[in-house]
Amino acid sequence: MSTENPQAAGLAALAGLIADRTRAACLLALLDGRAWTAGELARHAGVAPSTLSEHLGRLVAGGLLAEERQGRHRYVRLADARVAQLVEDLAAQVPAAVVRRPPRSLREASAGAALARGRTCYDHLAGRLGTVLTDALTRRGLLRQDTGFALTDAGVEWFGTAGVPLDPGGRRPLARGCLDWTERRPHLAGAAGAALCRRALEAGWCVRVGSGRAVAVTPSGERVFSDLLGISGRPWLETG
């Protein structure tokens, strides 16, 4: 037992990919589900392009990132939903006290507030908006969280009538809980969460605001959420 444990070595290597400030910042940034260029990430992380290039090499080699070369640009994104979930889970584990720090400027404060109201979490909706939708689904008996985390039969039907196609064939679970790091409660993730988010953005129920992950509900979205889920008012604007 004491000699060369490949399991441990693999685990350490995987964690080692994340165990660096700069790489961690990249992974968190990429949690918006979109593809970033190497230069954008370098500026975001505050290191030289040469430094970041090496980091990307390691992340890609380790299977955490997928890359796509276009002309002189190198686009990278999270390899798949599993990786996104892993990063989310780890990030959710870091003590809230570490993350909560007073904003340094008005701009930063308002950006933070926008993220707290609504944002994408890889491929699904999070923040106050994400939990409001998840709670509404639960209240209507479409989702059950009391004995686990799964859609009910009525829930599957609801997704159909809402015009949100669900692919039951995929290897991904249809529904799973994802711990929201601003709300500290679970919101809907998995194939259903991704489908709902995609539909909401396509149909204009929500729009991306700013350059990042923040998302806001449109007037049409308000109507739809009211009609389909009985959500009255604008609970996603209320501060926790």
Added chain:
Amino acid sequence: MSTENPQAAGLAALAGLIADRTRAACLLALLDGRAWTAGELARHAGVAPSTLSEHLGRLVAGGLLAEERQGRHRYVRLADARVAQLVEDLAAQVPAAVVRRPPRSLREASAGAALARGRTCYDHLAGRLGTVLTDALTRRGLLRQDTGFALTDAGVEWFGTAGVPLDPGGRRPLARGCLDWTERRPHLAGAAGAALCRRALEAGWCVRVGSGRAVAVTPSGERVFSDLLGISGRPWLETG
């Protein structure tokens, strides 16, 4: 954005705790859910006691381990189920190719086979046994995995009649899937999984074999699983 991202620093620090061969080996060993002494872990990991002592200090300070001092012994165990899940999730992510290596000896081969048949995964049952039970629950409509991962109402009732007390009040989800790293399929975890495992060991349906995490089904367990879940034969002995 480019200056001092506490979120990233926290994530990197957390991952850094796991990103070491020796500490990873400890965490994996502690996944058996029991408390180990510092010396046992040092021998297991193949490093000097002094080295391991420092590792334990960091893991405890980082909140991954809980410690209990008894006389001249220092017992440590995983801090809670969240940490266990985190380690499991990470371990499940390391490529199977890395882990699968031919056994070096007959003893090692038979130990591996015993683990593949049945073992504890922190506080619930895993391996072939874990997935067999999970599948039986699913087949009987007690657990649904098609739209997520949750007990059904019939499932909650079943746990009651099976003499397995469930505490619905806890903050832990009643049921969640945990990816089995030998079966590569999910098995039942969460409060229900833990309760089932506890009951199975208490009632002698299963017993621990050897010194580690391996678990075997007793004749009485066979009868119970047949009566309560309609499991015929000994599917947990069949090699995948």
Added chain:
DNA sequence: GGGACGCTTCGGCGCCGGCCGAAGCGTCAG
């Protein structure tokens, strides 16, 4: 009390890994 034992602290060693700037390569625009 004495000795064995388990754990911890400390100093020192060596290595690995992150960082940068300089230089080079391919791509795109004018």
Added chain:
DNA sequence: CTGACGCTTCGGCCGGCGCCGAAGCGTCCC
């Protein structure tokens, strides 16, 4: 064609971290 641009490779620097053995401390057993 030429220059700007994005990315990569390389060399070199530096700090941090994991390792050990020696020494010390507390506990347990005889």
